[in-house]
Amino acid sequence: MHYDPVDPELIADPYPTYAWLRDHDPIHHHDASDGAPPFWALSRFADVWDAVRRPEVFSSAQGLTFYFDEIGQLGLPPNLVMLDPPRQTRLRALIGRGFTPRRVAELEGAIRSFVRSRLAEMAQRASDGEPVDLHRDFSSTIPTHVLAELFGVAEEDRLRFGPWTQALTAIQNDGLRLDPDTFSGDGREAVTEMLGYFSEQISDRRAHPRDDLLGALVAAEMDGPDGSAQRLSDWDILGFCFVVVAGGSDTTASLISHGIALLTDAPDQRQLLLDDPGLLDGALVEFLRLESSVQGLCRTTTCDVTVDGTMIPAGEKVLMLYGSANRDPREFGPTADLLDVRRQIPRHLAFSSGPHFCIGSHLARLQAKIAFQELLSAHPGIVVDTGAGQRHQSAFVRGWVSLPAYGLAG
Template identity: 45%
Template sequence: MMWVLQLTCKSARDAGRSGRRRAPPSAPASPLTLVPHSRTLPAMAAQEAPQAPVSGPAAFTPCAGEGWRAPWDMYAALRDRDPLHHVDDGDYWVLSRYADVLAAARDTERFSSAGGLTFTYGERERLGITDAAPMVMLDPPEHTDFRRLITRGYTPRRVAAIEPDVRAFVRDRLDRIAGLGAGCDIVAELFKPLPSFVVGRYLGVPEADRGRFDGWTHAIVEANALGDPLAAVEAVGGLFGYFTELVARRRAEPADDTVSDLVRLLPDDDTALLRILGFAFTMVAGGNDTTTGLLGGAAELLTADPDRRRALLDSPARLPAAVEELLRLTSPVQCLARTVTADTTLHGRTVPAGRKVLLLYGAANRDPRAFGPDADRLDLTRDGPQHLAFTHGPHHCLGAAAARLVARVALAELLARFPDFAVDAAGGTFADGHYVRRYATLPFVTGRG
């Protein structure tokens, strides 16, 4: 998700696609707002007295592939022994406690997104976007204005309207899975195609175009997972060219979809086109592997906890709360980075201005300080603070409502059709990439259903 979000309309324009009516324009760069020298993060000060640097076994290694199977012990060591951890290889810092991650996510003045959301430096220069920034790399007030405009087309009605189609898609896929027999890959059969279908349906991609759309989506997600977004520039170019044409079509023939909503809200100019393309791109890049990660992780957790699964079968009304608990434990986006805008003191140590801080949402969401001593356990009745699976503050996930709907519908239908299903977590494989934890393959057994 994160790498590909940094590709710009300029990159797509350079891909040389055909059939476009006009090229997407560039947007002005977002300035970096500085704050007074040497600030102390408030949440840390309230949480505990500053502590001296801790020497010991706590260490952070970026996860990828098989490393995603069980990073929980590493997270616990960081939370307990070195809550502000410095990584020498790359010269960045890591926050792992809930209170610290929450405070940093809220504080866009001191923890800026303008430098990129990965733990590497010089992202915008390396990807050729020094003169433009996507929404995820904007800080308020530029981000606020952009997001306010975009979310006007992302209404609860629009999300609710897709539920019948989501349910029909899931049922059709479960029919197919029933005929495949034991050991079929539920990621390939359901958890991966479902979010692509939902994003396309939400954006108004006609059924006849879904094949091309799915192809672009696959290329973008895979390039992102490998940390090489430029490998997908042809797919990005095709996607942008397609949506440029779709915008023109929706101006002449409005439909009941989000692109039509945005066309009605925005003027007919290049800046508006850029914003619509950026929204479509963000949906494709950010709404696929994350939802796949949630569904795969949820299936694993429910397989391992038959009592909780039985509780959901007996009381389907618990599903919305269960989705929140599953989001907390799976945390598909495990981490994102921010750049400190001035020397910032946390836990008795100072992060120099301009250094990156990785916010470990996956560690924060399992912090016993926030969620109790059983924070690693699935508890459908848990009463705790809001999880950070969608982060928090101005950059709260734009597609959170859609992700919740997809998870609720998919799990309800899966449990109804195959109440005794099981997934073979040990036989599954994890996708590459340092930021999103998701199964790439996951063998599935239908049980007695």
């Protein structure tokens, strides 16, 4: 079987190919014959789990795709997902002082109120005979609103978040074969505009402290290795803002949309959730496992390394196929491809693992939990038409652009 990560047919349904790779070519070497640069791909859970927990061998500091140096191309500030320990460890610890589970939990009331308002609008549109799109009208609106709340963005500035997140998502999905020329136009302008806006907001928080996430990051400090106080620079905070907006919006939206799509295809599992809402926390993990929003990201080898008897030379791009690893029957048993909201999942890779475990995982789970609680309570019969939906065309993220929905109560 030929593996081409940017083939539209594979993007539509990558899982049979993943299964073949796991069984026949788990340390796959992809040549440049189809136009993509050469790289390696790890598809089994154990191999990916081990690799992402060894940043000294599998480095994130040379970019996360197999195309080119997207860090230098975009002129991005340093950020958690594109740094290695020990610098990444110190930066993560400082950011953690401001981005706490408590601060995220305080958003619950605002999130729930917003979700209910979106559901009311969707129900009204359905009653009026208008089409409803689950992803555009519901899933994608939630993280945009939540991030604006979290950062303390003024009401009059919140409309700017939508175009930013759309443009940044388009950067990840701009055509099937990326090259440096695609990182221009709207994408570059969005990065420049967003970083300029947050630079102004950071300066304002330094001059006028406020109790929001930006204010907390400006004030965060900890003892450094030499005993002196360490604080985040403006450039450090900008890097975090970029990661949260670029990586925390579409992935969370996709979790919500994927969950409803999975329940549409498994009405028995939907009924289990309706009968026992206590299963929802575990079901969210199962949705993430089966349809990982991030299908894979690359690392670069810092030295020659042997994986399952195959030697990968230093300086090679290695794609960690989270989407394949999360369906590996060697880890999840013979029903790994089936939805089971009662499945016990001690570990998975939807949020990666090790030093790059997603720092925003608690925020993503909170948003998704509230979204499903309110959606299934108000519209327990909601279904989506995946055949009429439109997917992102990306080798790295799996998500929706649009997803028509039906079965909303009036």
